[in-house]
Amino acid sequence: MKKITIIVLFYLFSSVTYALFEVQKIADNVYALVGELSQRSKTNLGNNSTHGVIITSAGVVLIDSGASYLGAKEIHKAIQKLTPMPVKIVINTGGQDHRWLGNDYFQKLGARIISSSKTKIDQQARADEQIARLNILIGDSLKGTKPVPALETFDKKMQVDFGGINLELYHFGAAHTVGDIVVWMPSTRTMFTGDMVFNNRMLGIGPAKDSQSWINAFEKMASFKPKHIIPGHGNVSDLLFATHNTYDYLVFLKTKISKILENDGNMLDASKIDQSNFHYLKNYESIAGKNAQWVFEEMEFDD
Numbered sequence: 260m261k262k263i264t265i266i267v268l269f270y271l272f273s274s275v276t277y278a279l280f281e282v283q284k285i286a287d288n289v290y291a292l293v294g295e296l297s298q299r300s301k302t303n304l305g306n307n308s309t310h311g312v313i314i315t316s317a318g319v320v321l322i323d324s325g326a327s328y329l330g331a332k333e334i335h336k337a338i339q340k341l342t343p344m345p346v347k348i349v350i351n352t353g354g355q356d357h358r359w360l361g362n363d364y365f366q367k368l369g370a371r372i373i374s375s376s377k378t379k380i381d382q383q384a385r386a387d388e389q390i391a392r393l394n395i396l397i398g399d400s401l402k403g404t405k406p407v408p409a410l411e412t413f414d415k416k417m418q419v420d421f422g423g424i425n426l427e428l429y430h431f432g433a434a435h436t437v438g439d440i441v442v443w444m445p446s447t448r449t450m451f452t453g454d455m456v457f458n459n460r461m462l463g464i465g466p467a468k469d470s471q472s473w474i475n476a477f478e479k480m481a482s483f484k485p486k487h488i489i490p491g492h493g494n495v496s497d498l499l500f501a502t503h504n505t506y507d508y509l510v511f512l513k514t515k516i517s518k519i520l521e522n523d524g525n526m527l528d529a530s531k532i533d534q535s536n537f538h539y540l541k542n543y544e545s546i547a548g549k550n551a552q553w554v555f556e557e558m559e560f561d562d
């Protein structure tokens with residue numbers, strides 16, 4: 260615990276808050292924009308998420324474009340506080356609204372938009388559903404939002420060499436969404452994980468609802484031994500902290516549900532699992548029970 264506290268403090272010291280985001284510096288020219296941990300709202304413009312910014316000699320690489328047109332504009336404003344360079348590449352790490360509904364804004368500014376092929380299909384399939392939900396949650400703040408799925412795609416791995424920076428993009432299988440990818444920056448040992456890692460707040464098993472695949476994908480990500488994790492939600496951290504917040508929770512749920520299934524237990528037993536070891540994660544009250552039910556459904560089906 261002591262180690263985790265020290266690391267969190269270090270990152271707080273090297274951060275400033277601008278507009279909707281706390282800007283956390285990871286290395287020279289590498290930043291995280293950390294949004295709110297709570298639900299999408301009119302004031303956060305749907306950006307209850309963390310985004311990555313890499314400034315190169317040829318322009319900016321942005322990891323995840325925000326949940327709305329106005330949300331993308333706000334991300335752009337935060338970037339403009341860091342550099343006058345234009346955003347040239349946007350990478351969507353998954354199919355959730357905050358990963359891609361700002362694509363239209365950045366595409367109009369001339370950016371390339373990259374994702375996995377599975378994410379592009381996911382974006383196309385869930386666009387209407389996401390817009391409908393955001394209409395309820397953020398209302399007027401959705402103004403001007405036009406869903407534009409990624410334009411360049413890859414299946415498993417893509418190398419992006421740009422402005423003197425080398426990035427490796429990997430799709431290891433479904434995690435939070437079916438097409439989730441990670442972005443590996445070897446020169447700073449930084450891993451941009453998108454929704455594969457939730458820090459400081461409790462993850463949701465859906466939409467992919469494949470916790471075993473998420474566990475496997477996390478292990479592949481962790482095998483790179485990253486020094487810095489820029490998560491999909493919450494603060495920048497080391498791998499240990501991300502593992503506690505995401506991987507350990509997934510393994511905990513699967514282990515508990517396995518025992519229930521071995522004893523011919525049911526969904527009600529799943530909802531009674533004591534998850535209080537993870538109560539420190541924000542949104543614990545609203546999502547812990549649902550997660551147990553989802554993993555139960557998934558594992559019952561697997562049997």
Ligand SMILES: [Zn+2]
Pocket residue numbers: 308355357454491492
């Ligand atoms: Zn997310």
